[in-house]
Amino acid sequence: MKRLSIFLIVIMLITGMTLEGVAEEKEAVTYWHTMGDAEEEALKKVIEMFEEQYPNIKIKPTRMAYDDFKPALLIGIAGGVVPDTARLDIIWVPEFAEIRALVALDEEMEGFDEIIANTYPGPTSTNFWKGHYYGLPQDTNTQVLVWNKQMFEEAGLSGPPETIDEFVKYAAVLSNPDEEIYGYTMGGTYFWAPASIFYAMGGEVTDSEITTAIGYINGEKSVAAYQVLVDMYRDESLSPLLLGGGGIGAFEGLATGKYAMIIEGPWAHPILKSDYPEFEVNFALVPRGPDVTTSSVVGGQNVVIFEGSQHKDEAMLWAKFLLSEEAQLTIGETGAIPTLSTVQGNERLPEYYDVFMEQLKTAKARVPHPKWAEMDNAINNAYQYMLRDEKTVQQALDDAAEEINRLIIEE
Amino acid sequence: MEVKNKILDKSFLKKILSSKGAYLLLLPGMGLFFTFILFPLIYSLRMSFYKWNIVDIGASKFIGFSNYVRVINDPIFIRATLNTIVYTLITVPGQILFALVVAILLNQKIKGRTFFRVAYYIPVITSWVVVTFLFEYFFGSQAGLVNFILKDMLHLVDKKIMWLTDPILVMIPLNLLGIWKGVGWSAIILLAALQNIPLDLYEAATIDGAGIWHKITKITLPLIRPTLVFLVVVLVIGGFNVYVSGLLMTKGGNPLDLSHFILTLMYKKTFTNLDFGYGSAISYLLAAFIFMVSVIEIKLLRRKVEY
Numbered sequence: 001m002k003r004l005s006i007f008l009i010v011i012m013l014i015t016g017m018t019l020e021g022v023a024e025e026k027e028a029v030t031y032w033h034t035m036g037d038a039e040e041e042a043l044k045k046v047i048e049m050f051e052e053q054y055p056n057i058k059i060k061p062t063r064m065a066y067d068d069f070k071p072a073l074l075i076g077i078a079g080g081v082v083p084d085t086a087r088l089d090i091i092w093v094p095e096f097a098e099i100r101a102l103v104a105l106d107e108e109m110e111g112f113d114e115i116i117a118n119t120y121p122g123p124t125s126t127n128f129w130k131g132h133y134y135g136l137p138q139d140t141n142t143q144v145l146v147w148n149k150q151m152f153e154e155a156g157l158s159g160p161p162e163t164i165d166e167f168v169k170y171a172a173v174l175s176n177p178d179e180e181i182y183g184y185t186m187g188g189t190y191f192w193a194p195a196s197i198f199y200a201m202g203g204e205v206t207d208s209e210i211t212t213a214i215g216y217i218n219g220e221k222s223v224a225a226y227q228v229l230v231d232m233y234r235d236e237s238l239s240p241l242l243l244g245g246g247g248i249g250a251f252e253g254l255a256t257g258k259y260a261m262i263i264e265g266p267w268a269h270p271i272l273k274s275d276y277p278e279f280e281v282n283f284a285l286v287p288r289g290p291d292v293t294t295s296s297v298v299g300g301q302n303v304v305i306f307e308g309s310q311h312k313d314e315a316m317l318w319a320k321f322l323l324s325e326e327a328q329l330t331i332g333e334t335g336a337i338p339t340l341s342t343v344q345g346n347e348r349l350p351e352y353y354d355v356f357m358e359q360l361k362t363a364k365a366r367v368p369h370p371k372w373a374e375m376d377n378a379i380n381n382a383y384q385y386m387l388r389d390e391k392t393v394q395q396a397l398d399d400a401a402e403e404i405n406r407l408i409i410e411e
Numbered sequence: 412m413e414v415k416n417k418i419l420d421k422s423f424l425k426k427i428l429s430s431k432g433a434y435l436l437l438l439p440g441m442g443l444f445f446t447f448i449l450f451p452l453i454y455s456l457r458m459s460f461y462k463w464n465i466v467d468i469g470a471s472k473f474i475g476f477s478n479y480v481r482v483i484n485d486p487i488f489i490r491a492t493l494n495t496i497v498y499t500l501i502t503v504p505g506q507i508l509f510a511l512v513v514a515i516l517l518n519q520k521i522k523g524r525t526f527f528r529v530a531y532y533i534p535v536i537t538s539w540v541v542v543t544f545l546f547e548y549f550f551g552s553q554a555g556l557v558n559f560i561l562k563d564m565l566h567l568v569d570k571k572i573m574w575l576t577d578p579i580l581v582m583i584p585l586n587l588l589g590i591w592k593g594v595g596w597s598a599i600i601l602l603a604a605l606q607n608i609p610l611d612l613y614e615a616a617t618i619d620g621a622g623i624w625h626k627i628t629k630i631t632l633p634l635i636r637p638t639l640v641f642l643v644v645v646l647v648i649g650g651f652n653v654y655v656s657g658l659l660m661t662k663g664g665n666p667l668d669l670s671h672f673i674l675t676l677m678y679k680k681t682f683t684n685l686d687f688g689y690g691s692a693i694s695y696l697l698a699a700f701i702f703m704v705s706v707i708e709i710k711l712l713r714r715k716v717e718y
Contacts, residue, residue, distance in 0.1 A: 240573065245552040385667070
């Protein structure tokens with residue numbers, strides 16, 4: 001049944017495309033993304049600008065849900081139906097490059113070197129896999145601390161925590177589990193959620209050459225980082241929301257006084273502002289670990305061109321256009337931090353980006369590896385085992401290290 | 412006269428069969444069947460014997476029964492199978508039992524009978540996605556209705572129960588949902604069967620002094636036996652194919668892949684981990700298993716009905 005419905009979807013896509021192909025004489029470039037409402041509005045403006053400049057090309061954007069995006073692309077690749085271009089999470093690029101689904105832009109895109117000369121090296125490097133660049137950095141982000149000022153004031157705290165020790169203490173003071181009020185919450189157990197605390201405490205997943213995880217994910221600092229979170233969970237200063245199961249969402253809880261602190265990306269601002277206009281959004285750097293300054297995790301998205309594209313030339317123009325100053329600023333106004341260094345500090349960009357730009361200086365990237373999704377899963381499982389008290393932090397991370405090493409060797 | 416007619420019919424039939432027109436008429440239907448059912452079926456059988464490479468199909472390696480061996484030895488698959496069997500063992504009798512009660516009640520001459528028939532059938536035609544979200548809301552940990560009733564209204568528990576994040580507890584809403592959503596359909600089928608029972612049998616039984624219990628066990632149940640067999644077979648197949656509710660409520664097997672059903676695991680292995688060979692092997696094992704179970708059910712349950 002499942003198989004049948006997938007084939008039907010593929011057929012629907014094929015027929016949908018040809019029907020539209022007949023109706024329009026212009027070359028249509030498809031572009032799949034996972035933007036939020038505000039970004040999508042900005043994208044419409046960017047598309048208008050592009051189509052004005054290139055009247056013979058039409059951009060057809062498709063918004064996908066983040067969780068469905070990768071499966072949809074993979075099913076598309078299997079069925080030979082792919083979009084021309086897409087905005088991929090940076091962590092997916094090695095995986096798609098490895099299965100040869102992406103065009104190596106450093107080889108095929110005219111003027112590639114000039115474009116990346118103006119981008120930040122960190123986000124650009126996430127496009128690199130086995131000697132080639134498979135995309136252009138479209139936007140970048142990281143997570144910072146978002147705190148509820150009113151709750152802090154009521155608890156007699158003057159400002160956000162600056163160290164992890166303070167963070168743990170404040171969270172305990174701010175919590176009242178009987179009323180389901182918690183000092184800190186995170187949205188899940190997948191690696192992105194605890195990653196900022198993990199990196200701030202000096203945690204590492206593998207060595208920099210990605211040859212082993214042993215001594216890294218189960219190293220002293222990584223273990224200490226997870227121990228802090230597990231202890232907070234036991235003390236009920238970290239909400240059980242991370243296990244899922246229908247709790248109050250992180251943004252909702254933060255704005256309504258259920259959670260005092262969350263660690264989130266720049267999209268927190270537009271989301272909170274539109275859903276809770278009265279709420280005062282306050283950002284701060286991720287608290288410092290024992291010997292690291294501060295750190296966080298690098299996120300972001302890259303625009304890629306698929307090998308199966310029938311309109312590669314037009315797709316190249318579109319990808320380049322997304323890296324133009326005008327496009328970067330237009331989308332940048334809505335919570336997606338530009339990757340062009342030439343627009344840094346531009347007055348059109350929101351002021352709250354300052355703290356994110358500061359945090360990005362010390363933020364770390366997750367392991368750029370085609371098997372990252374499975375590595376993430378191994379660490380996610382380890383975290384679950386710890387929280388459920390089925391393994392100690394050390395045991396759980398020892399097992400995760402072995403699993404990750406198996407994945408590295410398979411590669 | 413009769414003989415002549417038969418000959419006429421035969422030659423007429425022959426004419427149709429021999430003409431190519433018949434095949435032409437069959438073509439669209441068969442075309443769809445071959446393209447969308449038979450071809451994918453055979454193709455995935457082939458996949459199940461390969462280490463399948465989705466992008467470069469030529470680079471796929473034939474590995475014999477390795478995928479099947481991997482599936483059978485995978486503790487996650489075994490857990491998923493157990494979850495699915497338990498789900499089937501609970502929801503099939505659950506649905507039939509409630510459906511029988513509902514059907515018997517709906518078969519009485521009561522006021523608003525049509526309304527109740529519609530009411531019981533509404534869950535059946537409602538989308539799985541919608542009702543799964545509804546149950547998720549009922550059983551949510553912090554803001555869920557069930558926890559509110561248990562803790563805040565009745566004070567039966569001290570702490571809110573984490574229904575959806577425990578691999579065993581999550582089976583409770585899933586099974587309840589499976590029963591609730593299926594009752595209406597089974598009830599309608601049973602109702603049709605009940606209405607075929609001649610009323611004079613009950614009248615005769617009443618004259619003989621039989622009570623309600625005797626009427627149900629001696630008249631109703633034996634006479635609807637073929638329908639019950641049909642329901643058991645169809646519902647068991649449905650039970651083994653449980654998918655949407657599990658996928659949504661457990662977010663694809665959370666926590667730790669312990670709450671999978673066979674099909675959610677198949678989907679995850681195939682489309683998340685890209686292990687197409689493994690996924691196909693699961694599908695074929697499931698199909699073989701369902702076929703076996705169905706044959707056994709029919710053999711065991713189908714006895715001749717004696718009036």
